[in-house]
Amino acid sequence: MKLVSYWDHTAATPEPSYGAVVGESIVDLATPAVRTLREALTTEGIDGISRRLAKKGPAEGISLSNVKLLPPITEPHKILCVGLNYLLHAKEANLPVPTRPSVFVRFSSSFVGHEEPVLLPAESEQFDYEAEIAVIIGRRARRVSEAEAMQVVAGYSCMAENSIRDWQRHSNQATPGKNFVGTGAFGPWLVTPDEAPVPEEMTVAGRLNGETVQHDSGANMIFSIPQIIAYLSTFTELLPGDVIATGTPAGVGMSRKPQRYLREGDVFEVAISGLGELRNPVRNGF
Structure with missing residues (x-):
């Protein structure tokens, strides 16, 4: 479905x-x-x-x-995000490959739906794009093993888990740069596992104004979705409708030479095989 x-x-x-x-x-x-x-x-x-x-x-x-x-889930209890989960993205950021998932939290107010404008905050000119696979939890889960982790998945969706890079670097916590209102996008729908490819066979692409700027496979995640679910469910109970962002591939604007950040009038699309396409224009915010 x-x-x-x-x-x-x-x-x-x-x-x-x-x-x-x-x-x-x-x-x-x-x-x-x-x-x-x-x-x-x-x-x-x-x-x-x-x-x-x-x-x-x-x-x-x-x-x-x-x-x-x-957004497919309009008011999730939790939106948990994993950073640096593709090897080439860690390399382009000049950061060591993590040995455990790097986890941060986003608020539901930071996301809009398909075709809605994402908002460039007045406080920054470093609005960066991030194409990601989103996982939606379908049942309560606490201390789930990797072997059982996929049984708690309700489905998958496309996510633009965008960042305000200068605010992200204000401290060693990513929270400020990840939670400006309307800076991310999520959708257009939730695809149930019976109609979706297995995550390792999903290709993740980010397109900026029609040009492919990110492209990788779910098989190249540093931490697989079962590993992520097992890790997260160790320290918190996952609830139905909770959303997990699984990390972005290489090609983000911050690492390009010259750097390329989102500007008003741009259009960013996330295309994931078997899940569809999420499209959002960029508009100056408030």
């Missing part, structure tokens, strides 16, 4: 909802008691969502052209 969170502009009383993409339409799956995809993952899981979709008719679809796509 491809699951989305969205805003239906044509509804009599528009409000956020969620559903499944079928062709060029969305079949709404929200109920009065369960309005969000995160709540659905918590209460019934992917299997329950699939069963309810099977009971819906094709006439119940809403055209994709009539909706605004939101």
